[in-house]
Amino acid sequence: MTDTLIVIALLLTATAATAAALTRDPVRQAVVLALLGLSLAVLFTVLQAPDVALSQLGVGSAITPLLILLTVRKVNRRETQPQEGDDDRPDRAE
Incomplete structure (x- = not known):
């Protein structure tokens, strides 16, 4: 039974x-990364490493995806705001 659980956890983690x-969109990638962290936590639990599983659950499933989402939000906000000194007039060479 234990070997079956390990194989299932490994397949879940590999998937x-x-x-x-393979995910290209950063927001979707953060969600998939959270699922990867969760599957790794399950794998570590099955392999009888609960301390590593708890660390993975906190960092891999919560903090890292949250930081990615906040970074994407900040980058998107900067791209939509006009930069200082930008105007619609083309440069005129005299």
Whole structure:
């Protein structure tokens, strides 16, 4: 029974890692990364490493995706705001 659980957890982790690598949209990638962190936490629990599983759950499933989402939001906000000194007039060479 234990071997079956390990194989299932490994397949779940491999699937989530592949999905995270193939996802191009950063927001969706953050969600898939959170699922990858959750599947790794399950794998560590099955492998009887609860302290590592708790660390992975906190960092890999919560903090890292949150930081990615905040970074994407900040970058998108900067792209939509006009920069100082930008105007609609083309430069005139005299």
